[in-house]
Amino acid sequence: MAKEVREIVEVAHRKLSVSNRDKVLWPADGYTKGDLIDYYRGVARYLVPHLRDRPLTLERFPNGIDGESFFEKQVPRGAPEWVNTVRVPSHAEHRSHIEYIVCNDEPTLVYCANLAAIVLHAWTSRVQSLDNPDFALFDLDPWEGCTLKTLATVALRLRDALSEIGMSPLVKTSGATGMHVVVPLDPVYDYEPIKQFAEIVSRHVALLLPEQTTLQRMTAARSPKTVYLDYVQVGKGKTIVPPFVVRARPKAPVSMTLAWEEVEEFAASRTQNPTTAFSRWTIKNALRRIEKDGDLWAGRHWRPARLEPALKRARTLWGN
Amino acid sequence: MAHAIWSGAINFGLVTIPVKLFTAIRSSDLSFNMLHEKDEGRIKYERVCSVDGKEVPWDEIVKGYEFEKGQYVTLRDEDFDRVSPEITQTCNILEFVDLAHINPMFFDKPYYLEPTKTGRHAYALFREALASSNRVAIARVVMRSKEYIAAVKPIGEALVLQMMHWADEIVETSTLDLPTEEQLPQPEMKMAKMLIDTMTVEAFEPAKFKNVYREELMKIIDARIAGKELPMPAKKAVSREKVVNLMDVLAASLEEKKKEAGAAAPAAKTSTRRRKSSAA
Numbered sequence: 001m002a003k004e005v006r007e008i009v010e011v012a013h014r015k016l017s018v019s020n021r022d023k024v025l026w027p028a029d030g031y032t033k034g035d036l037i038d039y040y041r042g043v044a045r046y047l048v049p050h051l052r053d054r055p056l057t058l059e060r061f062p063n064g065i066d067g068e069s070f071f072e073k074q075v076p077r078g079a080p081e082w083v084n085t086v087r088v089p090s091h092a093e094h095r096s097h098i099e100y101i102v103c104n105d106e107p108t109l110v111y112c113a114n115l116a117a118i119v120l121h122a123w124t125s126r127v128q129s130l131d132n133p134d135f136a137l138f139d140l141d142p143w144e145g146c147t148l149k150t151l152a153t154v155a156l157r158l159r160d161a162l163s164e165i166g167m168s169p170l171v172k173t174s175g176a177t178g179m180h181v182v183v184p185l186d187p188v189y190d191y192e193p194i195k196q197f198a199e200i201v202s203r204h205v206a207l208l209l210p211e212q213t214t215l216q217r218m219t220a221a222r223s224p225k226t227v228y229l230d231y232v233q234v235g236k237g238k239t240i241v242p243p244f245v246v247r248a249r250p251k252a253p254v255s256m257t258l259a260w261e262e263v264e265e266f267a268a269s270r271t272q273n274p275t276t277a278f279s280r281w282t283i284k285n286a287l288r289r290i291e292k293d294g295d296l297w298a299g300r301h302w303r304p305a306r307l308e309p310a311l312k313r314a315r316t317l318w319g320n
Numbered sequence: 321m322a323h324a325i326w327s328g329a330i331n332f333g334l335v336t337i338p339v340k341l342f343t344a345i346r347s348s349d350l351s352f353n354m355l356h357e358k359d360e361g362r363i364k365y366e367r368v369c370s371v372d373g374k375e376v377p378w379d380e381i382v383k384g385y386e387f388e389k390g391q392y393v394t395l396r397d398e399d400f401d402r403v404s405p406e407i408t409q410t411c412n413i414l415e416f417v418d419l420a421h422i423n424p425m426f427f428d429k430p431y432y433l434e435p436t437k438t439g440r441h442a443y444a445l446f447r448e449a450l451a452s453s454n455r456v457a458i459a460r461v462v463m464r465s466k467e468y469i470a471a472v473k474p475i476g477e478a479l480v481l482q483m484m485h486w487a488d489e490i491v492e493t494s495t496l497d498l499p500t501e502e503q504l505p506q507p508e509m510k511m512a513k514m515l516i517d518t519m520t521v522e523a524f525e526p527a528k529f530k531n532v533y534r535e536e537l538m539k540i541i542d543a544r545i546a547g548k549e550l551p552m553p554a555k556k557a558v559s560r561e562k563v564v565n566l567m568d569v570l571a572a573s574l575e576e577k578k579k580e581a582g583a584a585a586p587a588a589k590t591s592t593r594r595r596k597s598s599a600a
Contacts, residue, residue, distance in 0.1 A: 053592065084592040091497060102592045127592050193577070196570040203563045221536055308574055315567055318560075 011041070014082060014107035018114050025064040025116060026252050031283065036246065037113045039254075039283035043244050044106040046295045050242040051109075053126035055086055055100035057239055058117035065118065065248040075101045076115065083108050086127045088237075102127060118248045121239035125187065130236070132187040134304065136194050137240055138202065139230035140179040143214065143222050148274045150212050152266035154227040155179050158205050159260055165313040168303040170296065171263055173278040175247035175255035178227075179263075180240065182297075184304040191235050197307055198231035204318050205229065243297050244290065246283055253279040254286045257296035326463055327436070328409030330446070330472065337446060338439040339411075341463075341481060342432040348534060350541075410462050411472070411481065416455040419473065425490055427471070428483040447474045 006019045021034030040047070058072045074095075075085050084102040103109055103120070112120065124133035138158060142151045155171060158181055162169040167183045174180055185194070206213045206229060214226040222228060233240065241247070243257045256278070271277045281289060295301075324340035354363040367376050384392035435443035450457065456473040461481070471482045 086592045089497070096497075104592070189574075189577070193570055193573045196566055196573065200563055200566045200570065203566070207560060207563070218533070218536075220540060307570070311567060311570055311574065315571075319564060319567070 009110070011107040011110050012105060014080070014105075016080060016107060016111055016114070018110070023064075023116075025061060025118065026250070027064055027066060028250050029252060031252050033114070033116055035252075035283055036116070036118060037110055039246065039287065040109050040113045041106060042287045043254075043290060044109050046290050046298075047242065047244045048103065048105060048109065049295075049298060050244070051103040051120065051122055053102060053104065053128060054122040054124075055088060055127070055130070056103050056112075056123075057121040058101070058112055058115060059119035059121060059248070060115055060117045061248055062116050064116075065250075069248065071121075072117075073098050073100060075099050080107075080111065083111060088130065118246050119241060120245045122242050123237070123239055124234055125236075129187050131190055133185065133189070133191065133194055133234060134187040135182040135184050136198050137231075137233050138181040138198060139174070139233045140181065141228040141230055142178055142274050143224060143226050143228055145225040146227055146274070147225070148266050148269055148271045148277050150225065151179060151227055151274050152263050152269075154205065154209060154212050154229070155181060155263050156260070156267060157209055158201070158229075159263075161201055161205055161208075164317060165310040167305045167310055168301070170257070170301060171260060172243050172255055172257045172297065173253075173281070174241060175245065175253045175278065176249060177275050177278070179258075179274075180255075182240075184302050186304045186306055189307055193307060195232065195234050197311070198234060200311075200314060202229040202231040204314075243295065244286070249279070251279045252283040254281050254283060256281040256286060256289070259293070259296055324434070325431075326409060328411060328463075329439075330411045330413065330433070330459070332413040332446065332457070335442055335446075337442040338436040339433045339443070339479075340436060342434060344430045344432045344480065348531060350534060350537060411459045411470070412461075413457045413459050413472070415458050416450075416453075417458060418454060419456050422456070422471065426484045428485055430480050430482040433472070433479040433481050443479065447477075447479050450474045450479075 004019055005022070006017050007021070008015055009018050010016075018037065021032060021037065023033045025031060025033055025036060055073075059069060060072055061067060061069045075083065079101070084104050085099045086102050087097045087099050090096065090098045101108065101112070103112065123130070124135060124137060125131065126134060140151060140155055140158075159169050159171070162181075162183055169181050169183050171179060171181050202215060206215050212226055214222045214228050215231075216222045216228070217230075217232070241255055243255055246252055246254050266277065269277070324342055326341035328339065328341075330337040330339055355361065356363060367378075367381065368374065369376050382394045382396065384394045386392055433443075450472070451474040456471045459470050459472055459481075461468045461470045461483075469484045469486065471484055473480050473482065
């Protein structure tokens with residue numbers, strides 16, 4: 001076994017131990033754990049606000065993206081005492097609760113990256129009210145043979161539907177194959193009404209674009225070349241890969257917030273494969289873009305809505 | 321008739337009823353083989369030793385019980401023989417009980433019992449006696465040198481041998497987080513009961529429930545065999561009506577929430593905490 005190389009780094013006045021920076025996590029690209037840590041440090045001031053106060057699940061790849069990986073909810077034993085956590089009751093057989101990491105600062109982010117936690121999965125709610133998500137999520141999953149154009153067309157139709165009922169939808173690449181569209185909400189609704197709302201909107205869009213969409217949860221029954229509109233990703237304990245999080249895929253792509261104008265360009269683009277288009281933002285270049293365009297999901301872009309007025313409009317507009 | 325999977329005898333006092341056992345459940349699961357995509361070669365399993373990395377012939381394989389992580393005691397065939405019940409295939413009736421007194425959780429796989437030529441009369445007598453007394457027999461069954469507990473019950477013309485779980489195989493509900501002291505207001509209960517009443521049917525008719533997943537999968541398989549294009553999944557009737565119905569549902573749950581918010585105090589808030597200093 002190779003000798004473990006450890007060094008102590010200081011991040012925002014916290015001392016922490018970083019091991020094996022040279023460990024290759026992306027064999028085809030040659031990117032190492034050091035590259036992952038450097039990216040997460042650089043992007044921390046944009047990423048941490050999206051993680052703040054949310055229970056976090058780590059997806060760890062100790063032997064790189066081609067090796068075995070595992071999901072970790074419970075904070076690892078031996079985590080530094082300054083790592084924030086939250087206890088959530090659990091129905092699992094062997095434990096009454098899970099103590100999740102809550103990443104509210106750069107040192108915690110570096111701690112996670114050092115565990116080769118390439119992908120971070122966050123709850124849709126925050127600890128102040130874990131039963132009330134602060135956004136609704138639509139996961140747009142391109143099915144076999146679906147082109148970038150089709151995917152973008154569906155995303156734009158979804159944007160139009162949400163805008164016409166008075167909401168402010170935001171969009172990003174998932175970093176992998178699809179896109180995420182979210183609607184910021186005041187954190188006052190339970191999971192169930194949010195799910196119902198997402199289903200209403202998804203079904204409405206599916207009626208408008210029957211050839212390009214599927215709501216079929218069963219993969220065997222999905223038509224090829226369609227976009228699967230997944231509205232069931234909201235629920236207690238369900239997670240999303242937040243903006244700027246890295247994916248365990250070739251080229252080390254990251255989830256990137258987009259302006260709707262960019263999605264319009266995608267709709268006109270000749271690129272066939274969404275994955276090709278979305279892997280242009282990687283841990284090597286994403287920070288430059290984020291610093292230039294800013295976080296397109298923050299500040300004036302993040303406008304929480306309420307469901308009652310949206311439903312009222314939807315009833316009038318889509319009722320018949 | 322299919323092939324009997326066991327033949328033995330029901331022993332009941334001084335009476336012996338020679339019987340054969342038949343499967344009562346046919347599996348409707350589709351089974352698949354794993355293939356290498358490029359040449360459709362069957363994936364085969366090799367028993368490989370984790371120490372020397374070589375394939376191990378059957379005669380060099382023994383059974384080991386892991387009593388601590390990585391620590392084994394090995395058992396030989398004679399060890400298993402020592403504790404095995406007698407080899408004779410028997411079904412010894414121990415006691416009788418009202419069917420309603422058995423928690424259905426205990427029931428496992430059912431089998432049909434068929435009398436051999438010499439056992440027909442005793443079989444019929446036993447069946448009718450059980451049916452008219454509304455009881456089932458509890459039996460200790462030895463099958464393929466393993467011991468089981470089972471119920472013998474009359475179902476129509478047949479006696480059914482239904483295997484049962486041992487008491488310690490049933491997981492206690494105390495491992496679950498279940499509501500026990502929930503306040504259940506009278507009107508809510510009334511509503512719930514009314515709903516149950518309106519959805520209650522005369523008799524359970526299993527034939528009206530279809531395994532849609534299997535049927536859909538079979539369609540895909542048949543089409544592949546025929547070399548046809550896959551049938552397009554029937555566009556789910558994503559009708560306007562469904563959207564409207566859902567809007568009513570959402571409106572109702574938002575209304576509900578409004579009432580709740582008026583009545584109840586806000587829920588307790590959770591907050592993060594710094595971890596206590598650990599030894600690590």
